[in-house]
Amino acid sequence: xxxxxxxxxxxxxxxxxxxxxxxxxxxxxxxxxxxxxxxxxxxxxxxxxxxxxxxxxxxxxxxxxxxxxxxxxxxxxxxxxxxxxxxxxxxxxxxxxxxxxxxxxxxxxxxxxxxxxxxxxxxxxxxxxxxxxxxxxxxxxxxxxxxxxxxxxxxxxxxxxxxxxxxxxxxxxxxxxxxxxxxxxxxxxxxxxxxxxxxxxxxxxxxxxxxxxxxxxxxxxxxxxxxxxxxxxxxxxxxxxxxxxxxxxxxxxxxxxxxxxxxxxxxxxxxxxxxxxxxxxxxxxxxxxxxxxxxxxxxxxxxxxxxxxxxxxxxxxxxxxxxxxxxxxxxxxxxxxxxxxxxxxxxxxxxxxxxxxxxxxxxxxxxxxxxxxxxxxxxxxxxxxxxxxxxxxxxxxxxxxxxxxxxxxxxxxxxxxxxxxxxxxxxxxxxxxxxxxxxxxxxxxxxxxxxxxxxxxxxxxxxxxxxxxxxxxxxxxxxxxxxxxxxxxxxxxxxxxxxxxxxxxxxxxxxxxxxxxxxxxxxxxxxxxxxxxxxxxxxxxxxxxxxxxxxxxxxxxxxxxxxxxxxxxxxxxxxxxx
Numbered sequence: 001x002x003x004x005x006x007x008x009x010x011x012x013x014x015x016x017x018x019x020x021x022x023x024x025x026x027x028x029x030x031x032x033x034x035x036x037x038x039x040x041x042x043x044x045x046x047x048x049x050x051x052x053x054x055x056x057x058x059x060x061x062x063x064x065x066x067x068x069x070x071x072x073x074x075x076x077x078x079x080x081x082x083x084x085x086x087x088x089x090x091x092x093x094x095x096x097x098x099x100x101x102x103x104x105x106x107x108x109x110x111x112x113x114x115x116x117x118x119x120x121x122x123x124x125x126x127x128x129x130x131x132x133x134x135x136x137x138x139x140x141x142x143x144x145x146x147x148x149x150x151x152x153x154x155x156x157x158x159x160x161x162x163x164x165x166x167x168x169x170x171x172x173x174x175x176x177x178x179x180x181x182x183x184x185x186x187x188x189x190x191x192x193x194x195x196x197x198x199x200x201x202x203x204x205x206x207x208x209x210x211x212x213x214x215x216x217x218x219x220x221x222x223x224x225x226x227x228x229x230x231x232x233x234x235x236x237x238x239x240x241x242x243x244x245x246x247x248x249x250x251x252x253x254x255x256x257x258x259x260x261x262x263x264x265x266x267x268x269x270x271x272x273x274x275x276x277x278x279x280x281x282x283x284x285x286x287x288x289x290x291x292x293x294x295x296x297x298x299x300x301x302x303x304x305x306x307x308x309x310x311x312x313x314x315x316x317x318x319x320x321x322x323x324x325x326x327x328x329x330x331x332x333x334x335x336x337x338x339x340x341x342x343x344x345x346x347x348x349x350x351x352x353x354x355x356x357x358x359x360x361x362x363x364x365x366x367x368x369x370x371x372x373x374x375x376x377x378x379x380x381x382x383x384x385x386x387x388x389x390x391x392x393x394x395x396x397x398x399x400x401x402x403x404x405x406x407x408x409x410x411x412x413x414x415x416x417x418x419x420x421x422x423x424x425x426x427x428x429x430x431x432x433x434x435x436x437x438x439x440x441x442x443x444x445x446x447x448x449x450x451x452x453x454x455x456x457x458x459x460x461x462x463x464x465x466x467x468x469x470x471x472x473x474x475x476x477x478x479x480x481x482x483x484x485x486x487x488x489x490x491x492x493x494x495x496x497x498x499x500x501x502x503x504x505x506x507x508x509x510x511x512x513x514x515x516x517x518x519x520x521x522x523x524x525x526x527x528x529x530x531x532x533x534x535x536x537x538x539x540x541x542x543x544x545x546x547x548x549x550x551x552x553x554x555x556x557x558x559x560x561x562x563x564x565x566x567x568x569x570x571x572x573x574x575x576x577x578x
Contacts, residue, residue, distance in 0.1 A: 003276040004030045005514055007267055009254050009293065010283030010450070010489070012040025013063075016237035017503030018281055018488045018510070020071045023244035025511045030275065031246060032267065034253035034450070037231070038238045040283070041449050041456055042498050044231025047438040051378075051385045053320045054229040055440065056449060056456065058375050058393055059344060061214035061223030062499040063233060066140060071240045078236035079227035083380055085343035086222060089186040090426055092348060094331030097186060098339065101222065107556045114180040122555055124177045125221065130158060131165045132213045132220055139213070139501045142509065143468040143476045143493035144522040165209035166463055171199035171351065173208065185349040189371065192397045194456045194496070196313035198358025199351050203462040210461055210495060228383055233498065257282075257293050257485060264485035279484045279510055283503075284450050285458035286310060286471035286491040290480065298482055306472045310491075311465060315401050315442035315454030319416050321392040322385070322435045326376065327427030334429070337379075345374040347426045357398040364404035366415055370396050370422045389435070394419060401442045401453045408443035415441070457496025458489050467493055468522075477519075478506040486510055 006022050008015045011033035022029045037043055041056035060080055068074065087099040097113065100106045110118040134156050138144050153162035164173050170191030174184045188199050191208035195201070216222040226232035238248055257280050258266040266276040282289035287307050290299050299307070326341050328334040353371050360367035373395040378385040385391045396419060403411070416439045424431045442454030451458070459465055468476040471491045478486050488506035490496040505520075512519040 001276055002028075003278065004028045005277065006030070006279045006281055006510060007032060007275055007277040008281045008283060008488070009257075009267065009289075010034075010040060011038040011234070011238065011248060011250070012283045012489065013042045013234050013237060013498055013500055014488050014490065014503035014506070015040075015281070015283030016234055016241055017067060017071070017500045018283070018507040019246045019248075020237060020241040020244070021504060021507035022511060023241050023246040024071075025507075027511070027514060029241070029246040030277070031241070031248045032252040032254055032269065032275070033248065033250050035448075036251050038248065038250070039231050039234035041445075041451065042230045042234050044229030044235075047320050048322050048436050051322050051389065051391050052229055053384070053391050053393055053438075054226075054231070054377070055320075056318065056445070057230050057498050058225075058377070058395075059223050060226050060230065060233065060498065061216055062211070062497040064140065064500055064504070065215070065218065067500045067504055071237065073233070073236040073240060076236040076239040076243065078232055080217070080224050080232075081227065081380075082216060082222070082224040083339070083342040085339040087186075087346065088340050088343045089182070089346045089349050090329050090331065090340070091182060091350075092330070092425065095182070096329075096331050096340070097182060098343065099186075102558070104556045104558050110180075110183060113182050114178075117178045117180050117183050118556075120177045120179075121183075122551060127161060127164070128209075128212045129220055130156075131161055131209055134158060134161075135209075135213055138467075138522075139494045139499070140504055142478070142505055142520050142522045143470065145468045146463070146466065148522065149467055164205060165212075166206045167202065168205040169200045169202050170204040170208055173205040181351060185351050185354075186346060188351055188354055189346055189349050189373070189397075192354055192357075192371075194314045194316055194397065194461075196311070196361065196460060198355045198361075198398070200355065201358070206463060206466070207461050210497065214497075214499075225377055225381065227381060229377065229381075230498065254293060256295060257482075259295055259298060259482065262298075263483035278514065279486060281486040281488050281506060281510060283489045285312065285452045285455075285489055286475060286487060287312065287452045288450065289487055289489070289491075290475070294482060294485075300481070303472065303474055303481060306474075310471055311460040311462070312453035312455045312458070313401065314457075314460055315399050315445065316395060316397045316456065317399055317415075317442055317445075317454075318440040319394040319396075319419060320438040320440070321394065321430075322437070323390050323392050323430060323433050324388060324435055325429060325433035326379070326390060327374075327392075327423075328429045329427050330425075341376055341379045347372040347374060348422070354398065361398050361400045364400045364402055366399075366403075366411070366418065370419055372396060372419065372423060372426075374423070394423065399442055399454075401446070401455075408441040412439050412441050415439075456490075458491035459496075461495050466495065470495065478509045479513075 005027035008031045045055045089097045098109045107118045191204040216224045253270045254267045255270045264280040268274045357367045376392045378390040445451045445454035492502045
């Protein structure tokens with residue numbers, strides 16, 4: 001019987017990243033995946049014959065550039081790109097707000113609602129950039145203590161930034177910078193992703209902040225798409241790992257991790273086949289990994305209680321539509337193709353809608369109105385749909401997993417009908433142009449994609465479940481309390497989203513343990529990190545009234561776009577030859 005150095009349970013993006021690094025370190029690796037496709041929640045699927053959707057995740061921004069480079073993902077087929085408009089928020093009165101790839105165009109858009117908020121947007125962007133510069137060194141590192149993270153902010157003289165972006169609610173955070181309810185409503189969306197809470201819930205500021213550390217090809221705060229859908233990421237990861245010797249077996253669900261004298265020595269598949277390995281690494285969420293995949297009694301009562309109390313509340317759902325006419329959104333010229341069809345559209349993003357959704361979520365009910373995110377990737381990727389048709393994805397956040405008096409299987413069609421009625425308020429023509437639909441409820445996320453509680457982050461992203469407390473102190477270094485058994489999924493540091501840092505960090509620990517060498521340690525806080533010349537100059541200038549005015553003039557001038565883009569680049573990418 002073949003004995004592997006590592007068997008990885010689950011071919012989600014973190015599992016595949018772990019496999020890639022282990023294979024490149026010369027280890028014999030097997031990935032076993034329950035489904036018939038790699039990717040987990042980062043996948044492309046032909047949900048309706050002839051048309052393909054990103055089933056769950058559909059925007060690319062968090063995937064660490066270091067991983068893209070080290071695993072040579074572009075060499076193995078990854079193709080990422082942007083549209084001119086990142087986002088458009090469309091309101092019930094027909095007004096709309098674009099967030100463009102170019103800063104000057106975005107500032108002009110915000111000016112339509114508030115000139116003061118346009119200046120504040122620039123100030124806020126610099127604050128977010130500083131937050132990212134302090135937090136980013138911790139991402140590709142074993143979990144630091146929460147006190148270490150706070151010390152890093154203190155060393156940088158940014159304790160107030162820690163309070164804003166980690167401890168505050170999204171509402172309190174945005175109220176400090178902006179006046180316009182339209183603008184605050186749009187930005188609130190990023191703090192409501194897969195949360196059990198609303199805009200006023202303390203800690204949702206970090207959900208916003210977590211997404212702010214993302215970048216697209218070196219530019220912070222931007223995002224894009226993957227050719228062929230998000231499965232383009234995991235397909236490239238799979239090819240990269242396989243090219244270095246890793247094996248991947250699909251349709252191979254694991255029944256249980258095999259233990260010998262308390263140590264993980266392999267896995268038993270549902271088919272009855274047993275596979276042997278020196279180590280076993282689990283990509284599923286912490287509760288599934290520790291309480292379902294291990295034999296009874298393998299986890300002591302104290303840790304079992306902690307895992308049972310681990311907060312995995314907060315879910316979302318998707319409706320995938322095949323349409324034969326693009327939406328005529330209110331406020332736009334009917335029948336005219338435009339950037340509103342290529343950007344991520346957010347419909348009805350008001351703070352009140354988010355608050356009402358939280359009240360309904362808390363009661364286990366469906367709200368009367370919905371904030372809807374909508375993406376039509378086929379408008380800029382013709383590989384996804386037949387000629388004359390388009391793939392449209394709708395997303396709704398802040399949904400309860402447990403429903404009062406019913407369940408998701410019973411109300412799935414009714415719920416989808418209600419969401420579509422809201423959609424028709426913003427795009428009335430679509431009522432007669434939806435050919436087919438596929439619904440993915442919170443229950444489907446758990447049942448079909450292995451996400452406990454339908455939580456796409458493998459657990460809430462609040463401060464009590466971050467850094468060396470993610471998922472619990474006993475499991476925070478990717479090792480578990482069972483010998484030779486590791487975690488690599490989004491329930492570990494640094495959290496959820498298609499970032500890949502979890503898989504990278506877990507792989508480094510496993511490689512060190514297999515080799516008998518010291519494992520990596522958490523990033524240590526030294527002197528306050530020195531900003532680059534440009535960043536120091538920007539901070540100094542923008543601290544003065546005249547400097548703010550000059551900065552706004554530069555940022556809002558189309559002729560100076562190259563200067564602004566360079567200033568917006570992440571610290572690591574500034575010195576990169578790429």
